[in-house]
Amino acid sequence: MTKLRSIQELEALRAALGADRGSAGSCLSVCCGSGCKASGADDVMKACREALERRGLAGKIDLKGTGCHGFCEKGPVMLVWPEGVFYNHVTAHDAADIVASLADGHHPVERLLYRDPATGERVLREEDVPFYARQHRVLFAQNGKIDPTSIADYFQVGGYAAVARVLSATSPAEVVESVKRSGLRGRGGAGFFTGRKWEVVQRQAAETKYIICNADEGDPGAFMDRSLLEGNPHSVLEGMIIGAYAMGASEGFIYVRAEYPLAVERLRVAIAQAEEHGLLGDEILGAGLNFSIRLVEGAGAFVCGEETALIASIEGRVGEPRQRPPFPAEGGLWGKPTCINNVKTWASIPVIINRGADWYASIGTERSKGTMVFALVGKINNTGLVEVPMGITLREMIYGIGGGIPEGKQLKAVQIGGPSGGCIPASLLDLPIDYEALTEAGSMMGSGGMVVMDEDSCMVDVARYFMEFLEEESCGKCFSCREGLRRLHEIVKRITEGEGREEDLDLLQELGWMVRETSLCGLGQTAPNPLLSTLRYFRDEYEAHVREKRCPAKVCRKLITYRIDPVLCNGCGACVRVCSSTAILGEKKEAHTIDDARCTKCGSCLEVCQPKAVLVE
Amino acid sequence: MGDTAVVDGLLASKWEGRDSLIPLLQEVQVRFHYLPEDVLRSISRRFKLPLTQVYHVATFYNCFSLEPVGKHMVQVCLGTACHVRGAPRVLDRLLSELKLAGPGTTRDYEFTVATVRCVGCCALAPVVRVDTNTHAHLSQAKVPGLLNRYRSAPEPAPVVA
Numbered sequence: 001m002t003k004l005r006s007i008q009e010l011e012a013l014r015a016a017l018g019a020d021r022g023s024a025g026s027c028l029s030v031c032c033g034s035g036c037k038a039s040g041a042d043d044v045m046k047a048c049r050e051a052l053e054r055r056g057l058a059g060k061i062d063l064k065g066t067g068c069h070g071f072c073e074k075g076p077v078m079l080v081w082p083e084g085v086f087y088n089h090v091t092a093h094d095a096a097d098i099v100a101s102l103a104d105g106h107h108p109v110e111r112l113l114y115r116d117p118a119t120g121e122r123v124l125r126e127e128d129v130p131f132y133a134r135q136h137r138v139l140f141a142q143n144g145k146i147d148p149t150s151i152a153d154y155f156q157v158g159g160y161a162a163v164a165r166v167l168s169a170t171s172p173a174e175v176v177e178s179v180k181r182s183g184l185r186g187r188g189g190a191g192f193f194t195g196r197k198w199e200v201v202q203r204q205a206a207e208t209k210y211i212i213c214n215a216d217e218g219d220p221g222a223f224m225d226r227s228l229l230e231g232n233p234h235s236v237l238e239g240m241i242i243g244a245y246a247m248g249a250s251e252g253f254i255y256v257r258a259e260y261p262l263a264v265e266r267l268r269v270a271i272a273q274a275e276e277h278g279l280l281g282d283e284i285l286g287a288g289l290n291f292s293i294r295l296v297e298g299a300g301a302f303v304c305g306e307e308t309a310l311i312a313s314i315e316g317r318v319g320e321p322r323q324r325p326p327f328p329a330e331g332g333l334w335g336k337p338t339c340i341n342n343v344k345t346w347a348s349i350p351v352i353i354n355r356g357a358d359w360y361a362s363i364g365t366e367r368s369k370g371t372m373v374f375a376l377v378g379k380i381n382n383t384g385l386v387e388v389p390m391g392i393t394l395r396e397m398i399y400g401i402g403g404g405i406p407e408g409k410q411l412k413a414v415q416i417g418g419p420s421g422g423c424i425p426a427s428l429l430d431l432p433i434d435y436e437a438l439t440e441a442g443s444m445m446g447s448g449g450m451v452v453m454d455e456d457s458c459m460v461d462v463a464r465y466f467m468e469f470l471e472e473e474s475c476g477k478c479f480s481c482r483e484g485l486r487r488l489h490e491i492v493k494r495i496t497e498g499e500g501r502e503e504d505l506d507l508l509q510e511l512g513w514m515v516r517e518t519s520l521c522g523l524g525q526t527a528p529n530p531l532l533s534t535l536r537y538f539r540d541e542y543e544a545h546v547r548e549k550r551c552p553a554k555v556c557r558k559l560i561t562y563r564i565d566p567v568l569c570n571g572c573g574a575c576v577r578v579c580s581s582t583a584i585l586g587e588k589k590e591a592h593t594i595d596d597a598r599c600t601k602c603g604s605c606l607e608v609c610q611p612k613a614v615l616v617e
Numbered sequence: 618m619g620d621t622a623v624v625d626g627l628l629a630s631k632w633e634g635r636d637s638l639i640p641l642l643q644e645v646q647v648r649f650h651y652l653p654e655d656v657l658r659s660i661s662r663r664f665k666l667p668l669t670q671v672y673h674v675a676t677f678y679n680c681f682s683l684e685p686v687g688k689h690m691v692q693v694c695l696g697t698a699c700h701v702r703g704a705p706r707v708l709d710r711l712l713s714e715l716k717l718a719g720p721g722t723t724r725d726y727e728f729t730v731a732t733v734r735c736v737g738c739c740a741l742a743p744v745v746r747v748d749t750n751t752h753a754h755l756s757q758a759k760v761p762g763l764l765n766r767y768r769s770a771p772e773p774a775p776v777v778a
Contacts, residue, residue, distance in 0.1 A: 034736075034738055035738050037751070038741055038751035038752070038753045039753060071740075072738070072739075075740075075741075217737070218734070219735070220697045220698070220699075220700075220735035220739075221698050221735065221739055222737075222739075223737030226737040258643070258680055259733065259735075260737060261749065296640075297643060299678035299679070299681065300679030301677065313639065315635060315636050316636040316638040316639055317635070317674070318674055318677040318678075375739055378697070378701050378702070379701060379702075383739065384740050415697065449697065451697045451698055453701060457701055469734060475677075578757065578758055580713045580714075600709070602706055603703070603706050603757070604757045604758070607757060607758060608758060
């Protein structure tokens with residue numbers, strides 16, 4: 001290990017490391033993100049290592065675990081360099097064939113290549129897979145290439161060059177100017193202009209200032225921060241070091257969810273490596289900057305994603321938001337000026353410094369610049385993380401990158417921006433995605449969660465789901481959020497149970513508006529969005545529940561019954577075996593029936609019925 | 618009751634200032650799988666904080682438990698992606714298999730079932746995390762098999778924070 005005492009020493013080390021491992025020689029890089037690990041990536045790694053050893057290739061062909069590639073559904077995925085061959089759904093049993101193919105002159109293993117569902121053809125390289133081909137990967141560009149536990153890998157792809165550049169040739173004011181000119185807006189949700197926030201902190205006269213990385217990614221359906229922290233933690237550290245230099249902060253904090261154990265571990269390793277190399281600590285690169293980073297693990301409270309609540313949590317108190325002003329930029333952590341930005345915002349900084357503010361500003365729309373990372377999940381063929389230029393249409397996202405809706409079903413809505421986002425109906429598919437357009441449509445950019453719903457999703461149930469979540473997560477400090485969300489949840493719940501009243505719809509509207517206008521923090525101010533947006537676009541579904549006591553999507557349990565079609569049923573008994581409430585009657589090989597009184601409507605029978613004889617009415 | 622020696626050891630070192638209260642509680646949670654009352658009292662004395670404030674923090678955050686939890690922690694993700702792909706049915710099946718009326722701990726302290734909002738594996742929905750393992754693409758039918766894999770398994774190694 002070498003402590004780097006100057007920028008020259010950093011560049012000398014980079015030169016000594018040579019080109020990155022991938023482009024230099026043969027290398028197997030297995031995705032070891034949380035998703036692929038859940039699908040068995042650790043076993044694949046082990047099997048590959050053994051296969052390489054058996055063939056005596058252990059020293060010649062490199063093997064490394066990389067960060068998340070974003071196409072988690074196809075996991076475990078891996079790349080074979082230098083060609084960049086992309087394999088999906090790899091298992092430990094495939095390792096021998098993969099290694100054999102390398103030994104025999106790189107003939108790819110046909111069966112592991114991605115098959116394009118539209119054409120049925122096999123695709124060789126990752127960049128040619130339609131899911132990736134239409135993306136513009138800036139923040140996630142290095143995720144599949146580098147080993148996140150190796151700082152050398154990060155150096156090889158140009159890591160910490162941006163720190164070197166600002167320390168050697170740029171004044172703090174110029175850095176802030178660059179960030180302003182790039183048009184970067186906070187990626188945590190609210191979309192405040194990052195450069196403007198930095199400027200406020202920079203101008204504070206206080207001797208002690210702090211910066212914070214908000215990695216409390218609490219939104220269900222969003223996991224891009226997790227993937228970035230797991231896959232390229234140094235890029236976040238680098239952004240923070242540049243921020244510390246620009247704003248004059250001496251200490252930084254990364255507040256990360258404890259529910260992300262792998263991200264916590266990778267950050268811990270990355271911080272230790274940066275300290276060892278003299279990139280954190282006193283006299284960074286011998287250029288007079290003193291800055292250290294502390295890792296703080298969240299204790300599980302959704303509201304801590306709100307900046308003042310997060311600050312309270314770091315201070316060791318309960319995570320309750322407080323009134324602003326003063327804004328954290330003026331009086332934040334322990335009353336000192338504090339700049340708090342999201343993971344992706346920090347990771348964007350090195351890119352802006354390296355490639356230039358004007359380059360960054362050339363991507364996106366007039367007021368929303370750069371790329372945005374979305375987690376495309378739910379009822380969609382290609383689920384995973386998607387990085388696209390701002391301004392792309394929903395249609396391109398869902399049908400271009402996402403590959404459409406499974407089983408030929410109809411798209412109903414897309415829920416964007418986390419639990420406080422809104423549902424955008426299928427009729428607005430050509431909406432360009434940027435901060436303003438989404439807000440106008442009753443949703444928001446939020447953290448970039450994008451949950452696709454098809455005809456089988458009940459929008460009233462979706463609204464109930466979010467109200468339940470937000471009621472639970474409301475911290476309880478202000479009355480309108482605490483009580484308002486509870487009432488909203490009660491009302492929408494009774495509608496899903498067939499107890500809705502005619503006047504409920506207007507009441508929801510009025511109460512939702514009230515909570516939005518009078519809550520203290522962003523949680524309450526946006527919490528009614530899912531309800532108000534579904535009321536706006538799917539009022540007919542609410543009316544069906546209230547007036548006809550009917551759930552058109554056949555989701556709300558109290559409004560549906562299960563039945564077995566006597567013609568289709570072949571009496572196989574599969575449903576009898578899975579029914580935990582013994583509600584299914586009938587002799588073997590004869591048509592079965594469901595006893596309504598006992599049926600809990602759990603749907604087990606529907607899941608297992610081969611001849612599709614179980615009907616929901 | 619927390620083991621006195623362990624508690625003394627924990628309290629003796631490094632904790633200074635209010636901002637180390639939450640990390641300390643997290644460590645206690647990891648060691649004991651819950652926050653024993655006597656430990657909370659010791660912490661209150663050690664930090665010179667009223668017990669009510671320690672209790673306030675301990676009950677505000679989801680990761681703390683005031684009750685002992687089971688040998689295996691089963692976390693059912695009820696994030697949005699898991700919700701629309703059938704997580705509530707998986708939860709129901711888990712509860713009925715373990716004879717629980719709602720999330721909580723089985724009488725033999727083998728399992729604690731808890732719900733979480735998103736473990737960030739949305740592409741693999743619905744998912745359930747048991748101890749530190751994430752199980753993907755679950756269905757009701759897979760629940761009994763999943764539980765059996767852990768029923769006889771030894772206690773998970775304590776995580777060193």
